[in-house]
Amino acid sequence: TLPSHVRIVEVGARDGLQNESAVSTQDKIKLITALADAGITDIEAGAFVSPKWVPQMADSSEVISALTLPNTNLTALTPNLKGAAAAHAVGIKEFAIFTAASEAFCQKNINCSIDESIARFEDVMAFAKAHNIRVRGYVSCVLGCPYEGDIDPQRVLEVSQKLLALGCYEVSLGDTIGIGTAKKVDELLDVLLAHIDKSLLAVHFHDTYGQALTNIYTALKRGIATVDSAVAGLGGCPYAKGASGNVATEDVIYLLQGLGINHGIDLQRLAQAGWAICTALNKQPVSKVSLALKNQ
Numbered sequence: 483t484l485p486s487h488v489r490i491v492e493v494g495a496r497d498g499l500q501n502e503s504a505v506s507t508q509d510k511i512k513l514i515t516a517l518a519d520a521g522i523t524d525i526e527a528g529a530f531v532s533p534k535w536v537p538q539m540a541d542s543s544e545v546i547s548a549l550t551l552p553n554t555n556l557t558a559l560t561p562n563l564k565g566a567a568a569a570h571a572v573g574i575k576e577f578a579i580f581t582a583a584s585e586a587f588c589q590k591n592i593n594c595s596i597d598e599s600i601a602r603f604e605d606v607m608a609f610a611k612a613h614n615i616r617v618r619g620y621v622s623c624v625l626g627c628p629y630e631g632d633i634d635p636q637r638v639l640e641v642s643q644k645l646l647a648l649g650c651y652e653v654s655l656g657d658t659i660g661i662g663t664a665k666k667v668d669e670l671l672d673v674l675l676a677h678i679d680k681s682l683l684a685v686h687f688h689d690t691y692g693q694a695l696t697n698i699y700t701a702l703k704r705g706i707a708t709v710d711s712a713v714a715g716l717g718g719c720p721y722a723k724g725a726s727g728n729v730a731t732e733d734v735i736y737l738l739q740g741l742g743i744n745h746g747i748d749l750q751r752l753a754q755a756g757w758a759i760c761t762a763l764n765k766q767p768v769s770k771v772s773l774a775l776k777n778q
């Protein structure tokens with residue numbers, strides 16, 4: 483059954499901008515502020531990763547320290563203790579750790595095996611616990627991998643359970659390359675929901691093959707009530723060649739409205755935030771809803 487309320491985790495400022503041409507620190511601050519003004523409560527604001535690996539996120543400390551958004555839960559990627567300490571230093575209250583259901587992708591993305599990543603996260607979790615910070619876990623490649631192809635749902639289950647056992651409050655299931663279809667989503671959730679409560683899962687779907695909204699609808703019907711999305715459909719993944727951005731937040735909101743599901747977000751203001759960042763990037767939003775609203 484469909485949830486009555488869906489929590490949007492807006493990842494455009496991180497997942498989106500990590501794969502766009504460089505955006506100024508000021509434009510990032512404006513974007514995150516505009517998203518909060520549109521009613522988004524959970525915003526992934528940056529990534530405390532190696533600047534050699536992802537230069538676009540190198541100013542995350544500056545961005546986050548410039549924000550004063552008392553009602554917004556700002557989160558950031560923290561792959562290791564160094565990242566965790568830097569995020570904590572600017573007041574981040576929710577970390578995100580990230581691994582994969584594919585060994586090859588894990589190596590390319592964070593330069594270690596899945597087991598090594600879990601071991602590394604133990605330090606991050608201990609740090610988070612000591613500072614009263616909650617931690618979200620990501621599993622990439624849940625519906626397919628650019629290097630390994632098909633991924634067995636059983637592997638997604640194992641990695642998800644390890645993240646939950648570490649103390650993550652939620653696991654976000656990443657279709658990193660947007661390759662999944664509705665049937666695969668159902669098959670994955672058949673396996674996961676037999677062992678994991680739906681309240682502990684989120685979906686994080688990229689839209690490379692145009693399937694993200696259908697896949698989200700499939701997950702909503704299974705009771706999943708947290709959806710990651712990026713305003714204007716920004717971004718992609720630097721370690722997944724050809725992957726396009728996340729599903730556009732505007733499109734998800736339009737879907738939720740049509741289904742009568744509460745979300746608390748002002749679609750017009752959200753669309754304006756998307757247009758503003760796209761102007762800075764010198765491109766148009768990828769969101770069809772945003773384009774349609776503009777032409778009304």
Ligand code: HMG
Nearest residue numbers: 530531532535536561564565591592593620622623656658
């Ligand atoms: P490494 O090279 O194995 O680590 O990288 P290291 O500990 O040997 O450090 C190497 C250098 O990086 C050192 O600097 C460290 O100080 C520095 P040097 O001595 O060479 O000058 N370093 C750091 N600097 C700043 N902040 C840090 C940090 N850690 C080390 N936290 C590491 C390992 C994880 C750091 C690296 O592989 C990395 O940063 N990877 C980036 C991964 C990334 O950001 N990927 C994109 C996000 S994930 C994603 O998009 C998927 C998701 O959206 C879900 C989905 O769609 O599926 C979440």
Ligand code: MG
Nearest residue numbers: 497656658686
């Ligand atoms: Mg992603």
